[in-house]
Amino acid sequence: MTDGEAYTLADEIVARARIHAREVVDEYGLAVDLSALEWTVSARARRRAGACRWQPDREVATIVLARRAYERYDWPAFAGIVRHELVHAWEFQQFGESGHGSRFRERAAALEAPRYCESFAEPRYVLRCRAADCDWHATRHRASKPVKAPNQYRCGACGGVYEVEHAASGRTWTTASGYGGAKAALGDDW
Template identity: 85%
Template sequence: MTDGEELTLADEIVARARIHAREVREEYELAVDLGALEWTVSPRARRRAGLCRWNADSGVATIVLARRAYDHYDWPEFAGIVRHELVHAWEFQHFGESGHGERFRDRAGALEAPRYCEAFAEPRYVLRCLTDGCDWRATRHRASTPVKSPDQYRCGACGGPYEVEHAESGRTWTTAGGYGGAKAALGDEW
């Protein structure tokens, strides 16, 4: 950094994550090549607290951390997210692939890293089955096709019809036309 430059929140997140990665590599003897690891922060991510991308051509893994997750979690929880993504980087570097299978579970368990992260943002939409006795429910953060046209899809448990609720307003719809009507009625509150 040069004189007069101020650190941003993204700089802070990356600095803390890099320090933690060095500690993890030493303490848990995780054979991850930190020199072939890049870090970035997503200011937009709402669902994923982190992810690890692999570039097989360059052999570089990029860990992307969500700024909103950093704001939401305290450091020990966020450090768990960093360890989770380091396991993905380790898998990519050593095996050329990564997932949440047995090898991942074993290594993540050894590092005290969560297998999955709790949601850190409230969903924008809730999908609910309309069939009596079925308690299937799903959430979405974006207006995906199942949100926009629920009549073209079925419940994930029983195959029945479902409705979509705009979580903030409570408005519901079961068709593409209902989606458009709810969006138009809410206007700026959408």
């Protein structure tokens, strides 16, 4: 930073993540080339606390961390997210690919990194099976096709019909026209 620039929350997140990354490399011996890592913060991310993107032409991994997750989690939990993304960076640097397979799981366990993280944002929509003997439900953060036209899809457990609830208002619908009606009725509260 130059004189007069304000220190932002994104700067804090990146600084703490870089420090933690150095500690992980030193403590656990993770063979990640830290000079081939870039860091950024997403202010928009709602579901993923982190991501690792590989740029094979440059052989650079970019770790993206979610500001909302940083604000919601305590540091030990967020540090686990950093370690999770470092495992992806290691896989990209060593093998040119990454996933959540056995190699990833083994390395993540050695680093005490979570395989998945808890949601840090409340879902916008809840899908629930309408069958009396089924308790299937799913959550969504975006208005996906199953949210907009639930009558074209079926329950993930029993194959029955389901309804969608707009979590903030409690409004429900089972058809595409119901979705449109709920959206119109809620207006700015959508």
